[in-house]
Amino acid sequence: MDLPRNPFKARLAGSDTLYGLWAGFATGYAAEITASTGYDWLLIDGEHAPNTVPSILAQLQAVAPYSTAPVVRCVTGDAVLIKQLLDIGVQTLMVPMVETAEQARALVRAMRYPPHGIRGVGGGLARATRWDAVPDYLHTAHSELCLIVQVESRLGSDNVAEIAAVEGVDAVFVGPADLSSGLGHAGNPGHPEVQARIRAAIEATRAAGKVAGILAPQEDDARRYRAWGCQFVAVGIDISLFRQAALANLARYRPLEAPQPPSRTY
Template identity: 80%
Template sequence: MQMPHNAFKAGLRQGASQYGIWAGFATGYAAEIVASTGYDWMLIDGEHAPNTVPSVLNQLQAVAPYSTAPVVRAVNGDANLIKQLLDIGAQTLMIPMVETAEQAQALVRAMRYPPHGIRGVGGGLTRATRWDGVDNYLNTAHQELCLIVQVESRLGVDNVEAIAAVEGVDAVFIGPADLSIGLGHAGNPSHPEVQERIQHAVNATLAAGKACGILAPNEEDARRYQAWGCRFIAVAIDISLLRQSALSTLARYRPAADAKAPSRTY
């Protein structure tokens, strides 16, 4: 059996724009619906959605038949958690709040087997190896694994050049909401200082030869970040889509007294 192909990582290498959607319902059924809609990638969120390793596994299995590539965001950079997520078959991981090159280097080691890292060998116990069905998995796994580090703090942006330069980091993903609050502009990622720091992070990432991504459900934001060089952009969030559609439908029959535009803070 051949190693499963990581279409998302291949897309990063080709430099094509890849449009993604956040999957926050933490169920395989909802994830499968999202995967059937044609987005290039979907983020199974283990940081802010109520996911566990078993629920992530359930979603990976549910979306496997579809062309939408799953990206799994861990709650943090714990090496033991990374080991579990890789063993259940996640091939692309996003790790939040990376602030130094040393953190990024530790994440790379967590994703690789000795002598290049510290990942433990699960062998026939793991879905990643298709229960020992993938030929030469131990020596070739890194070829299809993809590491995305999130830069979303003042310190992270200050160190973004060094973070992006780390060998084994495939991409940098910018978090506008956390960055804006860290810069003292809570709820206002459109503030000029925040925008300047975002553009700086994009430029530094591209200068290091790495792909840059961002979360931007607002179309105006998404197109601006794309023009700056972001090549994988999350342009939708499933929970927000449901809520906005539900409110819009109800408003046709009973106008809401407190109707307001969707938030641009994500």
């Protein structure tokens, strides 16, 4: 059996803009519905959604028949957790709150087998190896793995050029909500200082020859970040879309007491 290809990584090497959706319901059923709609990629959120390794596995299995590529965000850059996620078949991993090049290098090592890293060998126990059906997996796995590091703090944005330059980092993903909070503008990612940091991070990432991404559910934000050079953009969050649709549906029959526009803080 051949090593499974990573279509998301392959498409990052092109010039197309890849539009994604954030998956927060933490169920295979909801993830499969989303995967059937045609987004280029789906972020299975293990940081802020109530996900575990088994629930992430269920979502990977649910979306496997579809063209939408799964990206998994882990709750932390812990090497043991990364080992578990890679073993269940995660090929594209997003790690939050990366602030230094040293952190980025540690993440690269966690995703590679010795002598180039510290990933433990699961062998026939691992779905990633198709239970030992993929020949030479230990020597070829890294070629189809994709590491996305999140820059979402003052320190991270200060060091983004060095982070992006780390060999083995494939992309940098900017987190506007945490970045705005860390800069003293909580709830206001549109603040000029935050926007300047976001643009500088995108430009530094591209200058390092890497790909930049961002979460931007508001259309004007998404189009602006795309114009600045983001190649993969999450343009919605499933939970938010569900809530907005439910409110809009109810408002057709009963005026809402205090209608609120969708939040711009993500």
